Amino acid sequence: MPRRLAIILGPTAVGKTDFSVRKAIECGSPVISCDSRQIYKEMSIGTAVPDKETLSAVKHHFIQTVPVTSPYTAGDYERDSLALIGRLFDEGHDTLVMTGGSMFYIDAVCGGLDDLPYGDPALRASLWERVRAEGAESVAEDLKGLDPLTYSRIDRKNSQRVVRAMEVCLVSGRPLSSFKATGTRKRNFEIEKIGLERPREELYSRIDRRVLRMIDEGLEDEVRSLLPYRGLQALQTVGYKEMFDHIDGRISLDETIRLIQRNTRHYAKRQMTWWRRDNTIKWVKPID
Numbered sequence: 001m002p003r004r005l006a007i008i009l010g011p012t013a014v015g016k017t018d019f020s021v022r023k024a025i026e027c028g029s030p031v032i033s034c035d036s037r038q039i040y041k042e043m044s045i046g047t048a049v050p051d052k053e054t055l056s057a058v059k060h061h062f063i064q065t066v067p068v069t070s071p072y073t074a075g076d077y078e079r080d081s082l083a084l085i086g087r088l089f090d091e092g093h094d095t096l097v098m099t100g101g102s103m104f105y106i107d108a109v110c111g112g113l114d115d116l117p118y119g120d121p122a123l124r125a126s127l128w129e130r131v132r133a134e135g136a137e138s139v140a141e142d143l144k145g146l147d148p149l150t151y152s153r154i155d156r157k158n159s160q161r162v163v164r165a166m167e168v169c170l171v172s173g174r175p176l177s178s179f180k181a182t183g184t185r186k187r188n189f190e191i192e193k194i195g196l197e198r199p200r201e202e203l204y205s206r207i208d209r210r211v212l213r214m215i216d217e218g219l220e221d222e223v224r225s226l227l228p229y230r231g232l233q234a235l236q237t238v239g240y241k242e243m244f245d246h247i248d249g250r251i252s253l254d255e256t257i258r259l260i261q262r263n264t265r266h267y268a269k270r271q272m273t274w275w276r277r278d279n280t281i282k283w284v285k286p287i288d
Helices: 016-027 052-057 074-090 103-111 121-134 136-146 148-153 159-172 200-217 219-225 240-247 253-275
Strands: 004-009 031-033 095-100 190-196 281-284
Touching (some): 004 016, 004 103, 016 052, 074 103, 095 103, 103 253, 136 148, 136 159, 200 253
Parallel strands (some): 004 095, 031 095, 190 281
16 A cells, blocks of 8 residues: 655645644544644744644644754755654554645655755854844845845745845855756655635634634733744744734734734735645645
8 A cells, every 4th residue: 555645734724733633533643743833842822833632632743842942944844754754654654644834844845855055053143133123125135136036036024035045145155046956856655735725704714813812822921931032033933023023012912913913814825825836736625
């Protein structure tokens, strides 16, 4: 019987957690998380980590396993997840369930990533300092001169991607867009992609309600506990960035909530735009 990896993907708040747990129980599989923020130990409320009841229903991997002080890339995830997948198949599983909304993580598992140069921590720190002082779009203007192709494609408000693109350019002396994969890496298992989707207004309503739950659950206290680390890459994340501004006294709590809801909706839209390019995804509406 062929080994198969079922990847449950979709925009934030669409219902991946419940769907993947049901699928995992059906397949006798653990859940392999593919979320670039839920992997951090100190980030729970703002990343919508599954509750204790859900985590106890089936075993979960890659949930709160890395400290925010340890940079963790899609390349790291490719290496670690493939090692886990291989071990689980060898233990006798014929179908494994993976779920998440991190586009680069999923791409890394399915086909591998380009062999990009190692980063320079000191350079990265200086770029993040510029982002904090001037904003990501200002730093992206420098990227325009070094790598106009990446500049034209990148979300120039996404601090993490702007910094990484600049770092690659400055470390390698080459534009990020010049690093081309030699081709999709073959995996020794079948991959099935199941995409969850809902009507836009329904999804946006779920996002808005989720943000309100995060506030009620103590998002502000969680973010306050992370103030010493606010410059780290892991915390350049919707929900945390806006709450840092509130804690600084720049915006009211009501405005913070509005911005988190708006920016989360924007992120969900970018996720769907990304995945609409992939005609191998089977799209379904989750049953609540």
